[in-house]
Amino acid sequence: MREWADALLAVLAALVAMAVTATLGLWAAGAADLPEGAFLHVVAAVVVIAAGGSVDISGRAGGLADTSGQLTLMPLSVTLVGALVAGACFLRPLRHRPVAGTGALLGRVARTVVLWLAGLGALIALARHTFTLVPPDSAIDFITGLLGATPTVGFAAETGPTLLFGLIWILGVLAMALLVSHRAPLPAGLLRPQRAARPAASAMLLLLLAYVVIALVVGLVVAATRGHPAETFAVILLGLPNIAWLALGLGIGGSWEGRVEGPFGLPMPHILDAALRGSQNTTLDVSSLAEQDGRAWWLVPVAAVLLLAAAFVTAMRSPAGTRLWQYALHLGIAFALTLLVVTPVSEIVARLALSVLGIMEIDNLGGQVVLHPHVWRTVGLALLWGLVIGPLGALLASRVRRRGETPTRQAPPPAP
Incomplete structure (x- = not known):
């Protein structure tokens, strides 16, 4: 019981x-x-x-x-x-x-x-x-x-x-x-594969949570300084990771496609609404977002710095003797799998329509918000980023004693 x-x-x-x-x-x-x-x-x-x-x-x-x-x-x-x-x-x-x-x-x-x-x-x-x-x-x-x-x-x-x-x-x-x-x-049979996969997996979890924390801080600042706090808190409490992990995908070069039409919308930052609003599908990436606000380019260095930190954490938690190509492979696969999970769940399809006789639609009673991710492009870029940054994180950690690693003792000089 x-x-x-x-x-x-x-x-x-x-x-x-x-x-x-x-x-x-x-x-x-x-x-x-x-x-x-x-x-x-x-x-x-x-x-x-x-x-x-x-x-x-x-x-x-x-x-x-x-x-x-x-x-x-x-x-x-x-x-x-x-x-x-x-x-x-x-x-x-x-x-x-x-x-x-x-x-x-x-x-x-x-x-x-x-x-x-x-x-x-x-x-x-x-x-x-x-x-x-x-x-x-x-x-x-x-x-x-x-x-x-x-x-x-x-x-x-x-x-x-x-x-x-x-x-x-x-x-x-x-x-x-x-x-x-x-x-x-x-169980004993699962300990070895867990020890091999845990450093990169835990680093990816920390990466996702770091993006959420940064988005939370930005959201609280916006709520305190720009008015409409209720709308901002609605985004925080319902869709903060949607925005944060979208920023991660955009920062590594990923893209989405969608549009916003009609008088209604879902809680989202104004910059996204402005970039997507129109009657035709729009490709959403860093450059199209930067057309609305040039600060969108900061998504790229933020992604690079946080992923490098994740690579450093992975190296610190990995067994001593792991080679550079293994760090690259571990982080590349882990980052690609992470984006494979979080990118599809960022999809948004919200439609509402009122039609008479199935022909005439009443526009002010309808609208849509559509955002489809380009999953495989984003996942492929994540793999490339991981392959490149994984060894860099290992090099940064190479002079730091890893968890569980004991320093090498020098042999005493021979007696005269």
Whole structure:
């Protein structure tokens, strides 16, 4: 029963942390004013999406009109909080064990996964609602008067995809926690591969967190000096890693493609909205961003310095005797895999439309925000950056005694 209690604590702590973060972010974004008691259901939907789930959007406006919508957006602030809390709580009962058997470790993982899926099941039941769409102009009067109907929008979490991707999410979180922890009591057969992979993996985690911390500081400064603090805190609490890790990809030369149309948008910095707004797709990279604000070029040296720091950390934690080409390979592969994970989840697809007879669309009741990453270009560049900077970090660390390395003693001079 103790193992079940530990698993339940990890799952509940992660879900509560995610729910609190989502609630605060949605409240800052103004979602507390949603009609017909929708707020609690929207919070559940955001947590579902943050855990890798999927939410379907649909609507009606009488027999002659339809509302339609699509949302693909992972609120990575909520995701990151849940992953850190789940990983820390999962590792906490294991920290004083010298070695765990394979069966015991798999049992702990299985119990955590079962309870996590049960928690997602409860959120799936809550993450569904239908409410009236009330625009801030006379369009609603037009629809009501002409068609005798009021447009409604509904959403519901999709059970199958949510449970499937929620399973992948929790397994990935637990695997990463065991990989980067130097005190995880792994079975003997897993110790050697963990020791080989942990230095670069933990350095990549620190790199991602460093970007989030820098973005947090910038966000707090913006909230304090430029007004609109509620909007800024909405970005921080819902999508801060989305922006931070987008900056990482742009800094190494990656690119995205998208556009922003219509009167509505998702919480995002003004520079991104300005760069993407238009009726045609726009390629988003450092140069196009610099057309809006020349300070965007600073993303390149920031990426270089932080990746060099990650290479230094990797070298400091690697076994003595590791060769330069191994540092290059380790950091290149680790950085490429990191970008392979974080780049696809930066995709944004948000559309809302109201059409009459399936032909005439009412523009002031619709819009879209679309941002698709060029995944393989970004991942390929990450591999190249890692191959180049990995050895540089090792050279910087070459004069510093590594963890666990003992200095070489000089032999005493021979007796006369």
